[in-house]
Amino acid sequence: MASNQSNVEYLKPFANEDLHFSIISKQNQIEKWFRNQWAKYPPPFYSSIDIRNAGFKIAPVDTNLFPAGFNNLDKELEFLYISAIQHFMERISPEISKILLITEDHTRNKFYESSIESLTSFIRKSGFDIKITKLIDLSSNLKDLSKTNGFLSVDGFIPDIIVLNNDLSGGMPEYLNNIKQQIIPNKNIGWNNRSKTDHCEYYSNVADNFSRLIEIDSWLIEPYFRNCGEIDFQTKQGEDCLIYNAEKLFHIIQKKYDEYEIKEKPYIMIKADSGTYGMGIILINDIDSIKNLNRKQRTKMSKIKGGNKLNKVILQEGIYSYEKFKPTNHVAEPVIYSFGHNLVGGFYRMHDLKNNSENLNSPGMSFHPIPFKEACLSPNLDETIFSETNKFYIYGVIARLAILTASKEIYNTE
């Protein structure tokens, strides 16, 4: 059973409380605004959102539309996942009964296997029949397509809808275009088509709109970013572009830090523009460290998932995590899960070897469930704006901004 306390608290105080106060005190407007947004931009089937909380600033730093890690969700909250899945499917069509789940090919990864097991169990308990197949195994079933009027049939199982849990990093097989069943999330939103830069541009727009609604500086919920194409870390091709953009980025972050009297030093995350799984990411504290990347770092930045070549990067403002897990004092960052626009909880990702600026999504990380009672839909004005209930409401809002961003991306690919 999950503990009722998250045991995660702010590392240090911060002067600017605008963000917290504005979100906590404007729940009614915020919920109304989201309602209107979802009506225009239907949310993707599921997502997991990595959030970084620097106190004065809270922002999503990664939005995964093909989430894994379902095994890390709190088992006690299973009814939430079931209810959210039922709602999502009901919204598409009450006729849906059979679901095909297309997974990653690397299902010998035991963490991933365990995630798929959990996801499958949630879907089955929601009252659907489910069959699982790796993307790689799917093509052999395609000979049947003509016999079934274009409906994909896998060993006689004709799904009503297809759920992708494969991020299509390896490219989208052409035959997915020929299948008559609906595929969720939209197959055009795989990493073959999508870039972090696109996502950040959409997010920037969403953050602007939302900030206008609650009257805050949008920087408080948005990491600044710039991008560079045609990079080759091995040959140093494109290094000028990288340095130029990093200088610009350090400059505008420093200006904001000055404005808000933040004493920390700005830093930047350089990320593969279509990378996942925490691969292809380095942290730089200054311009020199770009010039002085060592061989190991250059190698790391040359390959991303599936062995694809990394040739575009995004430079993203690093956001310190001011949350620590007690009593170990490990740095913790929240990861929020959703089905549709329903937040269903999540966990803190922690790493005992990482400091408060580093990417925690790396081998050695551990997880601690976000306690249910702090679920993300209802702030409490009787508590301080820093209470867990209120903090998690804020996370829920930030996570939904990221989901809305993905919804807009999908909307525009359709």
Place this chain on the structure above:
Amino acid sequence: MASNQSNVEYLKPFANEDLHFSIISKQNQIEKWFRNQWAKYPPPFYSSIDIRNAGFKIAPVDTNLFPAGFNNLDKELEFLYISAIQHFMERISPEISKILLITEDHTRNKFYESSIESLTSFIRKSGFDIKITKLIDLSSNLKDLSKTNGFLSVDGFIPDIIVLNNDLSGGMPEYLNNIKQQIIPNKNIGWNNRSKTDHCEYYSNVADNFSRLIEIDSWLIEPYFRNCGEIDFQTKQGEDCLIYNAEKLFHIIQKKYDEYEIKEKPYIMIKADSGTYGMGIILINDIDSIKNLNRKQRTKMSKIKGGNKLNKVILQEGIYSYEKFKPTNHVAEPVIYSFGHNLVGGFYRMHDLKNNSENLNSPGMSFHPIPFKEACLSPNLDETIFSETNKFYIYGVIARLAILTASKEIYNTE
């Protein structure tokens, strides 16, 4: 904060485990079946369902479509209520933003006031604007109807939808028919129009269908009943009918008790056919007690809510409650709440002066929240079929059968 243990356990063992086992082991089919039912029969906005659990038999004994008692729900689960309300309204129309809540007139009842306060808070936190009015105060606003093209406006507030929390025991004001806004739940489902007999007949049909699905005897989830019209307890008019039907009912219950080797004595609840608030209910253990009703009992059975005359009754098989609250050993009966078809928890109703056959809904009752972790959507096959998780899943199924029954009633009035 709610305790994680409900502290409610079975009073005694029972031989027949068909009901428990069939429900627990068939979650997938059950969820599928409900999905199809909701697609045909949209659920009412909200409900509270009183359930009695005799171990071998579990059934709803009262289905309230204008529920009070929201103040007794677990505050920690507020996000569930919010999420369910948002879903319900979204399903009607994403355009809904302003809600008028029409309450009972007796708002000086502090329990009722407190319930309305909680309900209002849930709705507001869901992102809706809400205004509250008593039914009795509404007529004064009707002069505006012509000015607003038939849309009800209360002090300049023009709701997008109207929520009834008045059960219309006092009759439905004609003007509700002239208002253009949608009224939920359907105004034709008030006690002015509805009878317990109708509900029980619909329930019987739902229970039959469901029992066929999971292959059980439908008696295991249904109280037998018969009804009598034109009763006057003061003048004894209709007593013959009452005795005749009571004899029949005792007989068929006894036959079932024999079949299942139940050692208890059958009993019958006589209830006003359109009564609420636990009024107009007596318990009889044998035919003689009908003949020998004393003056106090006869008076009690002559009036129901709003001072209306009681002239029709339903005779309903009494269901023993085999659940006791520890450590006091008070008899406990579960009450389950819903918005739409979403179960959102509930509480145990207890009474320290009542035994395991009596109606607990009477002055002196107390409440204990049903613990969240036992929420009603997900059984656990790794636990015994009597575990809390599994018991609450069964309650969730029984409650949904009652909600579905109300949905069918509404469907047929439209």
